[in-house]
């Protein structure tokens with residue numbers, strides 16, 4: 260059965276992962292719904308790749324329940340695999356092949372999984388144009404630049420027209436132009452193809468631009484879950500108002516910036532100049548959270564920024 264809009268596509272409950280004696284994931288819970296673009300953010304070593312590899316079925320968790328497209332990824336069959344697309348950190352094989360030949364070759368595996376609603380695979384020419392590799396289509400893969408190589412990785416990930424696409428740091432090494440083109444590609448995939456996307460990134464502006472929802476992974480748990488705006492509002496219930504009056508600069512933090520500004524103008528009218536109202540950016544939110552985590556106050560971060568049940572998870576994980 261194909262997913263309908265808003266249906267849960269990924270469901271993760273109490274996910275734990277231990278490497279040797281180190282607990283990397285200590286009880287991760289989240290859901291991704293059909294059609295959403297969700298970003299997993301977190302400092303180096305937080306366990307983003309581990310999480311994504313468990314969801315892809317490449318790694319077995321130590322504990323917890325994971326459901327992806329209605330199945331346990333560890334037991335996903337060929338049909339399940341054909342419905343998911345994976346963009347790994349880099350495709351290292353087939354250096355002597357060309358993008359056109361490799362995509363045609365890989366595409367053939369998806370022919371048996373074509374359905375009336377979702378014809379598989381993508382046409383090679385359409386895909387090459389979509390990822391911007393037309394000029395390099397017949398070049399040996401080993402001669403591609405880092406950015407071109409990454410575009411090929413993305414093309415390989417979506418050749419089977421997946422319903423769910425996993426991308427692990429997809430734009431690492433992209434120049435600004437390639438990054439913008441990649442963002443447009445993801446937007447096209449989600450709008451036209453209704454592809455659900457889970458990606459990891461270190462780039463906050465990328466998360467803000469692409470993601471419907473951001474999950475912040477730190478201290479082995481999801482410590483924040485919401486849109487970029489929601490997260491910023493959670494960290495800064497207060498806004499900052501800055502203005503000049505009689506040649507002097509003033510700053511005031513307030514929970515009601517609109518009311519404060521209204522009052523300011525009522526009292527001083529046009530003598531108020533250079534007015535600015537500032538809310539915390541996603542970067543402020545993220546850095547505050549990571550600082551709390553790194554100074555050993557991860558539980559506090561989970562309580563302050565997390566989903567409603569974060570406190571319960573925290574108790575459970577102790």
Ligand SMILES: Nc1ncnc2c1ncn2[C@@H]1O[C@H](COP(=O)(O)OP(=O)(O)OP(=O)(O)O)[C@@H](O)[C@H]1O
Pocket residue numbers: 278279283301302303304305306307308309310
């Ligand atoms: N196979 C493994 N055996 C032992 N430890 C591992 C293994 N894979 C990952 N780790 C450790 O688990 C932790 C999480 O790694 P992971 O790659 O999932 O983090 P990440 O959030 O993706 O990091 P980065 O942002 O640096 O890519 C790290 O401390 C890493 O060293």
